[in-house]
Amino acid sequence: MDFTTWRHAFKLDPEKTVTDEQLELLAESGTDGIIVGGTDGVTLDNVLDLLVRIRRYSVSVALEISTVDSVTPGFDYYFIPTVLNSTKVEWINGLHHSALREYGHMMDWDEIQPEGYCIMNPDCKAAKLTGVTEVPDEEDVVAYARMAEHLFKLPIFYLEYSGMYGDPKIVEAASRVLEKTHLFYGGGIRNGEDAKKMAEIADTIIVGNVVYEDFKAALGTVDAVKSVSR
Ligand code: 1GP
Secondary structure, X not given: OOHHHOOEEEEEOOOOOOOHHHHHHHHOOOOOEEEXXXXXXXXXXXXXXXXXXXXXXXXXXXXXXXXXXXXXXXXXXXXXXXXXXXXXHHHHHHHHHHHHHHHHHHOOHHHEEEEEEEEOOOOOHHHHHHOOOOOOOHHHHHHHHHHHHHHXXXXXXXXXXXXOOOOHHHHHHHHHHOOOOEEEEEOOOXXXXXXXXXXXXOOEEEEOOHHHHOHHHHHHHHHHHHOOOO
């Protein structure tokens, strides 16, 4: 399933554990995609383990690359974050440059989708790693969204609130200025109500941590998103 039609996706962290039974429930929940990605402890072994287990089902699966060493063939998509509000050049284009120097000749560009990340929660692990120190305000976010769509022509703009529920007003402001670029929202979705509210604004909502904290509530986010017509 083409990622541009995804309304709901689960993000699974290769460092954390899901049972086979849980994985089946997630894959067959009606979600549009499963994203494999995390900030810490992502290895080729734990990525491959998840990939092989998810591949028993027909759901689309994407690897969100945080370390080149864990890249393996077999995913439908490879999402490559570039952190637009990072203060560290490696997270904007540095790691990308090294990866392309080494592997550029063998990359299948049709599978690769860059994501323009805007990290909104300075306390999350990704913010610490990438040197995001200031919280972007609404005008900053609108500028980053325009940067994603018009300057860099990125297919995805990802408002990343990881671990914290975002401000719908800010998500709405980003959504208003995006036409071609697809808006991913992720962060702090803990139940159907949270999911529904953001699904009314963003193109795709990403559900992460609650999978590991309240599995039943995580499953409930799928139907909540599907009940929203846009
Ligand atoms: C994290 O955007 C995702 O990269 C989802 O966030 O874990 O807070 O649901 P949560």
